[in-house]
Amino acid sequence: MSTLPDPVPLYGAEYTRDPYPLYAELRARGPVHRVRFPSGVCAWLVTGYEAAHQALTDARLGKHHSRGNAAWRARASIMPEPQHSQLQVHLLHQDPPRHTALRRLITDAFAPQRVAALEPRFRAMAEALLDRLPERGEADLVEAFAAHFPFQVLAHVIGLPEQFSGRFDRDWGKVVQPVGPKDPGRPAYEARLRGLQQYIADLVVHKRREPGEDLLSRLVAARDAGGIGQEELDSMIFQLLVAGQEPVTHQISTALVALLRHPERLAELAGRPELLPRAVEELLRYDSAFELTTWRFFAEDAELHGTRIPAGDSVIVSLCAANRDPERFADADTLDFDRSPNPHLAFGHGIHFCPGAALARLELQIALGALLRRLPDLRPAVADGELRWIPAVLARGVDRLPVAYGAAGGCPVSGGAVSAC
Incomplete structure (x- = not known):
């Protein structure tokens, strides 16, 4: 087994492109590891399915930033004031009972029954975006589709006015x-x-002046009734606008990259659209856009799977490492649409399980189904090494995904990998 630096750096082009070899090595060494992020902040990374599952439900681990110690605050709180105080008190950084009260305000908008009822509208949105593409040729599927479809869906779900x-x-x-x-x-x-921040302020003014029967209006009404504070209102809108759609954009891109790297699976899914629900679950497991969770903290020094963690040090759970754990998933590095059961952790677990999971699942099924049906003979238009993975710390995705479809062209695929063009 090779020697790893201490702390282990979680950055760099090689890691960003493919973190799974490192995760495999870390899992083999144990469940908890000291790591360093690009900002210089050090944290404790949890790897392995059972360790991750337990950490995500460990009541000792809280998420409020006030729990972080001075060493963490010196480097991790990079968002300047006043924005940090005004935009960082959303659900991801709250603990019960406040988390429970705030989450209750948004769950109805993302309830599975309501989401399912909106499916025809969402399908029409996807089709309209693809109508803009030529019947054959090349396109960047991030710019042409993935960057727009999740935002259009989110805007409808939360009641974002057209002008906004x-x-x-x-x-x-x-x-x-x-x-x-x-x-x-x-x-x-x-x-x-x-x-x-100015956009959010303008949006609140508009919703206060012209309220509707939608989530944004209900949040503004809750603020005016004294149920939530101004910072909580702004932070929740911030979370909806950023975390509510950007991860789905990235998940569409990571799913497409996985399919393009496995042309036999792409062809299978294109020919058997009834596989979409299971395929989406497997694609979520295989390469999740939610690579790592946000910070968690112990209020006092504590043991975590045999490792002593100082109070206020940050604990991060690697969802991607958990989802490739061979102790939980047979042939974990294989993309298998017949995998069942598939208890992946792509949406987290416990009280912070993603409230928009049902919506994200439906979006992915609609997006992949429409793309594979409307863009026949889909194939990469650039070599795999030319894909640029986003530099975000917690998320995975590519900022561009050039593909070819229809008429012959693009990069050839050989042995499941994209060859050099």
Whole structure:
């Protein structure tokens, strides 16, 4: 077994492109490891399915940022004030009982029954986007489809007015990608924050003036009735706009990359659309857009699977490492649409299980089904090594996905891998 640095760096082009060899080595060494992120913050990474499952339900681990110690705050709280205090008190950073109260405000909008009733509308959205593409040729499926479909769905679900949908800048989603205070990209990062915060403020004013029967209106009404604070309102809208659609964009891209790397599975799914529900679950397990969870903290020094964790140090769970654990999944590195059961952790587990899971699952089924039906003979248009994986710490996805379809062309596929063009 090779020697690993301590702490283990979780960054770099090789890791971002394919973190699974490192995760396999970490799992083999044990369930908990000291790691370092690009910002310089160190954390304790949990790998392995059972260890992850237990950590996600461990009542000793809280998520509120006030639990973080001075060493964590010095590097991890990179979002400047006042935005950190005003935009970072959403569900992902709350503990019971406050988490319970806030989550109750949004669950109805994402309930499986309501989501299922909206399926025809969502299918029409996907078809309309694909209508813009030529019958054959090349396209970037992130720019042409994946960057737009989840946002259109989200806008409808939460009640985002059309004029605000048109104003939303997808570049604002990059505020969750760490940019340290001395990074040359810091001014652009702070400009994104200010732009998004002004957008949220304008949206609240609009919903207060013209309320409707929608989630955003209910959140504003809860603020005006004293049920939530202004920072909680702004933070929850921030979470909906960023975490509510960008991860689905990334999951569409990671699923498509997996299929393009496995042309036999792509052909199988294109020929048997009835496999879509099971295929989506397997694609979520195989390469999840939610690679790592957000921070968790012990209030006092504690043992975690035999490792002593100081109070206030951050604990991160690797969902991707858990989902490839051979102790839980046979042939874990194989993309298998017949896998059953498939208890993956792509949406987390416990009280912080993703409230939008039912919506995300439906979006993925609609997106992949429409793409494979409307774009026959789908194949990569660039070599695999040319794909640029996003530099986000917690998420996986590519920022562009050039493909060819219809007439002959594009990059050939050999042995399940994309060859050099």
